Amino acid sequence: MKRSDRLVAMTHYLVEHPMELVSLPFFSNEYKAAKSSVSEDLAIVNKRFQQEGIGYLQSISGAAGGVRYIPQFSSNNSEIFVDELCERLEDPSRLLPGGYLFMSDILGDPSTVRNIGRIFATEFSDLEIDAVVTVATKGIPIAYAVASFLNVPVVIVRRDPKVTEGSTVSINYVSGSSRKIQTMVLSKRSLSEGAKVCIIDDFMKAGGTINGMKNLLTEFNAHVAAIGVLAEAEDEDEERVVDNYTSLVQITNVDVKNNQIEVHKGNFIHNKGM
Amino acid sequence: MKRSDRLVAMTHYLVEHPMELVSLPFFSNEYKAAKSSVSEDLAIVNKRFQQEGIGYLQSISGAAGGVRYIPQFSSNNSEIFVDELCERLEDPSRLLPGGYLFMSDILGDPSTVRNIGRIFATEFSDLEIDAVVTVATKGIPIAYAVASFLNVPVVIVRRDPKVTEGSTVSINYVSGSSRKIQTMVLSKRSLSEGAKVCIIDDFMKAGGTINGMKNLLTEFNAHVAAIGVLAEAEDEDEERVVDNYTSLVQITNVDVKNNQIEVHKGNFIHNKGM
Numbered sequence: 001m002k003r004s005d006r007l008v009a010m011t012h013y014l015v016e017h018p019m020e021l022v023s024l025p026f027f028s029n030e031y032k033a034a035k036s037s038v039s040e041d042l043a044i045v046n047k048r049f050q051q052e053g054i055g056y057l058q059s060i061s062g063a064a065g066g067v068r069y070i071p072q073f074s075s076n077n078s079e080i081f082v083d084e085l086c087e088r089l090e091d092p093s094r095l096l097p098g099g100y101l102f103m104s105d106i107l108g109d110p111s112t113v114r115n116i117g118r119i120f121a122t123e124f125s126d127l128e129i130d131a132v133v134t135v136a137t138k139g140i141p142i143a144y145a146v147a148s149f150l151n152v153p154v155v156i157v158r159r160d161p162k163v164t165e166g167s168t169v170s171i172n173y174v175s176g177s178s179r180k181i182q183t184m185v186l187s188k189r190s191l192s193e194g195a196k197v198c199i200i201d202d203f204m205k206a207g208g209t210i211n212g213m214k215n216l217l218t219e220f221n222a223h224v225a226a227i228g229v230l231a232e233a234e235d236e237d238e239e240r241v242v243d244n245y246t247s248l249v250q251i252t253n254v255d256v257k258n259n260q261i262e263v264h265k266g267n268f269i270h271n272k273g274m
Numbered sequence: 275m276k277r278s279d280r281l282v283a284m285t286h287y288l289v290e291h292p293m294e295l296v297s298l299p300f301f302s303n304e305y306k307a308a309k310s311s312v313s314e315d316l317a318i319v320n321k322r323f324q325q326e327g328i329g330y331l332q333s334i335s336g337a338a339g340g341v342r343y344i345p346q347f348s349s350n351n352s353e354i355f356v357d358e359l360c361e362r363l364e365d366p367s368r369l370l371p372g373g374y375l376f377m378s379d380i381l382g383d384p385s386t387v388r389n390i391g392r393i394f395a396t397e398f399s400d401l402e403i404d405a406v407v408t409v410a411t412k413g414i415p416i417a418y419a420v421a422s423f424l425n426v427p428v429v430i431v432r433r434d435p436k437v438t439e440g441s442t443v444s445i446n447y448v449s450g451s452s453r454k455i456q457t458m459v460l461s462k463r464s465l466s467e468g469a470k471v472c473i474i475d476d477f478m479k480a481g482g483t484i485n486g487m488k489n490l491l492t493e494f495n496a497h498v499a500a501i502g503v504l505a506e507a508e509d510e511d512e513e514r515v516v517d518n519y520t521s522l523v524q525i526t527n528v529d530v531k532n533n534q535i536e537v538h539k540g541n542f543i544h545n546k547g548m
Contacts, residue, residue, distance in 0.1 A: 004281055008322040011285040017385075048282040100438050104464055108429060110422035111291075137410045137430065138438070141418050148384035155382060156411065164374050164412070164477075190378055203438075 001031045006041050014045065014057070014069040019125075019151035023066035042067055053077045070125055071149045073118040078268070081115050082248055086263040089231070089249060095261060099254040103231070107138055107202060116248060117145020119268060120200065120228040123246050124150065127225045130195040131155050135184065135213060138202040142230060146200055155197070157213055161185045169219045173212035184216050191220045198226040205235040207242030214242075232266060275305045280315050288319065288331070288343040293399075293425035297340035316341055327351045344399055345423045347392040352542070355389050356522055360537040363505070363523060369535060373528040377505070381412055381476060390522060391419020393542060394474065394502040397520050398424065401499045404469040405429050409458065409487060412476040416504060420474055429471070431487055435459045443493045447486035458490050465494045472500040479509040481516030488516075506540060 001009070009031060014022070027038045046057040053074030057067045073081075085106070094102040106112055120142075129150050134143035135157040147154045161168050165187040175182050191197070199213050214224055227245035234252065247266030254261050275283070283305060288296070301312045320331040327348030331341045347355075359380070368376045380386055394416075403424055408417035409431040421428045435442050439461040449456050465471070473487050488498055501519035508526065521540030528535050 004277065004318050005322050007278055007281045008285045008319050009326055011282045012289055012323075012326065012328065015286055015289055016388075044278050045282050048279050049286075052283055052286065054286065096437060096440050098437055102438065102440050102461075102463070104430070104439060104461055105427070108427040108464065110418055110428065111425070113418070114290075114422065137414070137432065140411070140414045141428070144384055144387070144415050144418060148388065151385070153379070153382040154384065154415070156378070158411065163370060163372055164376065165378060166370050166376050187376075187378055189376070190382065 001033060003037070003041060006031045006033060006038075007044065010041055011045055014067075017151070018055075018069050018071045018149050021060060021066050021068050023064075026066070071118060072122045072125065073115070075269075078119050078122070079265075081119070082265050082268070085112075086249055086265065089251070089263040090261050092259045092261060095254070095256060095259060097256075099256055101231075101251060101254070101261065103138075103202065107141055107230075110141075113141045113145050114148075116142050116230055117147075117149055119248060120146045120198075120246065121149030123228070123268060124198050124226045127198070128196060129198050129225060131191060131197045132200055133157060133191075133197045133213060133217065133222075134200045135159070135209060139200055142202060142228075143200040146198070146228065155186065155190045157184050157186050157216060159184065165190075169216065171212065171216045171219065173208065173215060175208045175212075182212070184212050186216055186220070191217075191222060193221050195220065195222045196225050197222050198228060199224060200228050202230045204229040204232045204242065204245070204247070206238040207240050207245075210245070211241045229266075231263075275307060277311070277315065280305045280307060280312075281318065284315055285319055288341075291425070292329075292343050292345045292423050295334060295340050295342050297338075300340070345392060346396045346399065347389070349543075352393050352396070353539075355393070356539050356542070359386075360523055360539065363525070363537040364535050366533045366535060369528070369530060369533060371530075373530055375505075375525060375528070375535065377412075377476065381415055381504075384415075387415045387419050388422075390416050390504060391421075391423055393522060394420045394472075394520065395423030397502070397542060398472050398500045401472070402470060403472050403499060405465060405471045406474055407431060407465075407471045407487060407491065407496075408474045409433070409483060413474055416476060416502075417474040420472070420502065429460070429464045431458050431460050431490060433457065433459075439464075443490065445486065445490045445493065447482065447489060449482045449486075456486070458486050460490055460494070465491075465496060468495045468497070470497045470499050472502060473498060474502050476504045478503040478506045478516065478519070478521070480512040481514050481519075484519070485515045503540075505537075 028035045050056050055070050055072040132143045132147040133155045143154045167188045168185040170185040229247050231249045232247040246268050249266045250264045252262045302309045324330050329344050329346040405427050406417045406421040407429045417428045441462045442459040444459040503521050505523045506521040520542050523540050524538045526536045
């Protein structure tokens with residue numbers, strides 16, 4: 001195969017297999033090329049990926065070595081994307097009774113959701129996450145987007161047990177906003193003991209739901225290494241019960257009377273420098 | 275930018291923007307290259323994509339023309355993938371009380387789900403779908419995978435209304451397996467009038483749920499152009515109420531007593547020839 005053909009095939013392969021260690025002999029065999037040519041190809045791909053701000057190729061030397069595509073979204077790309085998101089969210093027609101915000105259209109757009117996932121995956125790429133945990137329903141698409149870049153499975157906590165889950169572990173918790181007792185269940189075989197996980201959700205006020213997930217996860221001896229929420233908002237009645245999280249946007253000053261919302265960048269920018 | 279760099283950048287761009295019309299001047303400007311060079315690059319990408327069995331570039335001529343990446347999963351790729359899926363599903367440890375099958379691990383794996391989406395998107399790529407509709411919870415990841423390849427939004431029907439959906443339209447329907455009256459709701463502003471949609475779900479027995487979605491969609495004057503289910507199984511008590519659908523696998527002979535399941539390829543293979 002010619003270099004030009006190999007570059008197309010390899011770029012596609014790497015983009016479709018993020019975080020996966022690929023050996024040089026695999027490419028060399030797949031594309032019928034000498035290892036030295038493959039190395040040169042990879043150097044070209046690596047340089048280009050970095051310049052596009054979409055990640056880099058990590059080289060692992062030794063017999064079990066190879067390359068791994070680490071997807072990243074550059075600070076610049078992330079900021080442009082989140083600025084746009086803030087603008088879309090500030091549209092007053094999104095305001096719903098009770099000061100809630102309509103976001104289903106944004107969460108329904110696969111390419112937007114994919115970029116949201118890209119930013120969280122960039123933040124969490126060093127944490128050796130084993131699984132992404134979310135709670136039904138709205139967090140699911142974001143969780144899959146994050147998981148696809150981290151190349152790990154998604155585990156979905158449900159509000160209602162279903163026969164198709166097999167045996168489950170469940171907890172009761174008090175939801176922040178409604179003060180009602182709610183239930184969360186997780187299929188027993190969905191998560192292995194002692195897994196390192198990140199929690200993803202679309203929206204956080206006081207953080208009762210996320211706290212509930214944390215409690216449920218202790219039943220699996222899971223270690224919560226990171227928490228990511230698309231949007232955070234203040235809860236007037238209750239203090240936040242979750243303190244270590246990454247948010248993309250912050251919703252402030254929801255003024256139902258004057259039909260206005262203010263949306264700012266979340267704390268992901270500060271985390272960046274760490 | 276050199277050809278080798280352009281090929282990497284363009285491949286990435288096209289893979290991340292399926293079904294989107296990209297003008298030659300866009301590439302030419304983005305990568306500082308003559309239009310003739312860009313045309314040659316695209317010919318290389320197109321040939322390679324076809325040989326990898328992952329789709330092709332469609333050229334649209336004229337002033338508003340350009341190229342569009344149509345993702346496809348070749349019959350060969352699809353069959354290999356579905357054969358593997360059948361094997362994984364035949365594992366007797368998946369059997370649950372009532373003859374149900376545990377599939378959460380498969381549905382939790384982003385790369386498996388992405389390939390499932392790729393097959394449906396290949397089947398439906400000519401239908402000019404405006405949106406992918408699914409019902410919470412298990413169908414959601416598949417719906418996003420399909421939608422990401424078709425470059426259209428996902429619309430999620432819920433079993434329970436939520437304040438964050440705004441005003442909704444709801445219907446009651448009788449579920450095939452439990453004969454219980456159930457409710458489905460869809461946010462009013464989630465789907466525009468007269469949209470052409472495909473319905474995606476993880477599992478279908480008699481098809482009551484899908485039929486419910488079809489009824490709900492008539493309230494939006496939507497046209498259901500296609501139905502895709504990951505797995506279909508026979509319902510012993512009830513005849514199927516949905517007849518035009520694409521399935522990837524067929525679950526037959528669930529023998530709880532002898533702890534055996536048979537899983538075969540679904541009807542997507544026959545549809546292929548059409």
